[in-house]
Amino acid sequence: MRQSVSLVLSLWLVAALTLFSPTAVPASQSTPTLAPSNADPEEVVTVTIHRRTFEPDPVKLHAGQKTKLVFYNQDVELHAFVPVGLFAGVHLNVSGNGAPEFGADGFKRVIIPSEGRAEFRFVPDHPGVYPFFCDMPGHEMKATIVVE
Numbered sequence: 333m334r335q336s337v338s339l340v341l342s343l344w345l346v347a348a349l350t351l352f353s354p355t356a357v358p359a360s361q362s363t364p365t366l367a368p369s370n371a372d373p374e375e376v377v378t379v380t381i382h383r384r385t386f387e388p389d390p391v392k393l394h395a396g397q398k399t400k401l402v403f404y405n406q407d408v409e410l411h412a413f414v415p416v417g418l419f420a421g422v423h424l425n426v427s428g429n430g431a432p433e434f435g436a437d438g439f440k441r442v443i444i445p446s447e448g449r450a451e452f453r454f455v456p457d458h459p460g461v462y463p464f465f466c467d468m469p470g471h472e473m474k475a476t477i478v479v480e
Contacts, residue, residue: 338463398453417460426442460478
């Protein structure tokens, strides 16, 4: 019992010294813990896979904008999303019920099941035109992503 009372008093003393210290920064002047870019709204862009096509084409994204790029497969067959150069050197979060594949250079492709989704959260850094395609046998599906 004495140890717990002593511990509580010690913690209270540390808290009081921290709060009333002349070097303490008032809460209204504290620096935010998130980087400014984390406070920006996320742009959501959806690409639908339907009848062996990617829609829309081209897909438009904005450089420097937090982005959630969603691929939704409405076909009854598997499809893949294989980007060329879009994610080079970019931090990427992949989710959904697709099967992503990674290699030595990072993300390679994701296979998306029928009625499945693949979601990518990232910030496109470099403006440009980035082709992507489905590499499933017999599928000749191609489109582009334009980062403005």
